[in-house]
Amino acid sequence: MKISVVVDGQDLEFEAEPRALLGQVLRDQAGVGVRLDCETSTCGSCTVLLDGAPVKSCALLGVMVEGETVTTAKGLSGEYDNPAVRALNKDVLPCGECRDSVQVMVASVASTNPTSSRRDYARALSGTVCRCVGYQTILDAIMAAQAGEAS
């Protein structure tokens, strides 16, 4: 069925396979680079913002977002652009597997409260699996960037 969605600020209209997950629709029909890994809502790599709230795009059907606004990691600008997100570069997340999801979650937390605590970020990232560098490296980078901004 045909659906209309605003993705990363772009008005898109495309055919969505009714049985397809939101992540699959974004990748395969809309041509948007969303990662899909476990497809069981476990790893979190497919996280996007749906009308500003983080969701795992493998946990929704694509046809359920008709008329809504989706923000992926590629569209984190404006209110979502902050030092904590920019700190998540290739040195911090070298393999990139969870990079998009971590960026989306951190953007969500930081845009809500720019002085969020390490515990806030750790709790927010508990739905995103990183097995490459460990969460300590990620949290260190976020807190260092946030502290740098504050000073």
Place this chain on the structure above:
Amino acid sequence: MTSPLVLHIVRTQVSEGQVESVDTAGADSVDGVELTLTAVKLPVGLTLNGQPLLADARIRFQGQEVAAVVARDPYIATDAAELIDVDIASTAESPVQADDASLEAAKIEIRQPRWHVAPLQLQSCLAVPNADGSIDVHVMARDSESFEVALTTASGLPPGVIKVHPDAAEGRAVTDADLVVAGHVLTVLAAKELSRPVVWRETRAESLTSGGAQAGFVAHGTITGTPDAGDCQLAVRLAVDIGAYALDGTTEEHRAWQSLDWYDFADLVVESVQRESNLPPSSAAGAETLGVVFVADAAIEELAGDWGISRDAVQTNLLERAPESVRTLFETAQLRSSIGDPGAATATVLAPGMAAGVEVSVDPSTFEWRVQQVRLAVGFDASPAVRRALTAGAQDGFGIAAMQEISFDEQGTCLAATLMDYVMPSAWEAPLVEIAAASGPATVNPDTARRLASAAVAQAARRALASHLRTPPGTAAMVTPSVLWAAAT
């Protein structure tokens, strides 16, 4: 570029068997299917690591590639794949033979549940044929040159035809392995055959059953010596299942940690026994490191039983004869409990070139446990990349001890190939890791550092939980809350 066609691989559901027939007629008749591939349709003689690209006779592991469908979109490809009729005669046998004659003298046996070297790294490939006959291949690879050579060889194409572009298909690089697998080769061959772009993307279930699952292994250890003479000798033999592919990672890993001096003091003899069997392709290196650390630590406990003294006394005995550098590592890594509740405990375990001190805490009402803190003392230079690897390895160690297991039946058939079963620590659960690194000539690569930290932390966590267990932790692969509960009731 026009939308690429999608390649979908048909894999076996069994781990051992004989291919009787593969009939693609049903898939070929589906509207939108452009190509089907089986062993008999491929150019003669194409192999990858000594194995046929698509199974033509013996099935060696669950998830082995049998056929492939190339279609207009992933849904058509998936549906058509289900119409391919694969007839496999069962010849299932037990995948690991524990009664290997070379291991008869073994006293300690540890069977580590299979774990995955990189469960979040799915393979993918985009092959785009050009008008001049060349094929642009977008893959995840750190070393595009070696990947290009391997892919060219496996595809049977002349040198220069395939041009590999790393890090473009998914915008990421592989961290642990630049492994050419059948999916890459099939994608290239399909693109060449159809003169159209073809994309293949591995699914999670495919990855967990076939795309690099760490092999199960059996580690055996013997230990001899007397408490007074100071002639302790540990001998560890590892029956490392290297799966259907003959990888050489073991040799490199062997060299890497044998250059570290810890085991010298105990005259540890390590011998790897590689055997081919019918399990998935694997990286034997990680299994070997885990096996050595687990068995060596369990052997200390075994020796304590033989001598009728405490484990700590044996460890003290061994450390007294260790080089000063080793004693320093051990003492540096030791932790004192910061919690002070009855469920908290600490332990320190030595591994080649490092010591890991771990503090665990157990919730007395739920028997949930977690690693509260980790202190790693390493006897090698720790670059930022190595530090990141050590931190991640410590996190893995908690996962290995507490939650990571892929279940297989006796025939090696995976019973639950999703990350809902193969659980990994979250950011909320991950322990705080402190690293005390020496500066000196010894270096290790990040992968080795990570494996060492994983093994040492996993074993130290189990050791710290020993007071809650009825049986020695060295023989318990995973310590789940139910294991702790059973020991307490």
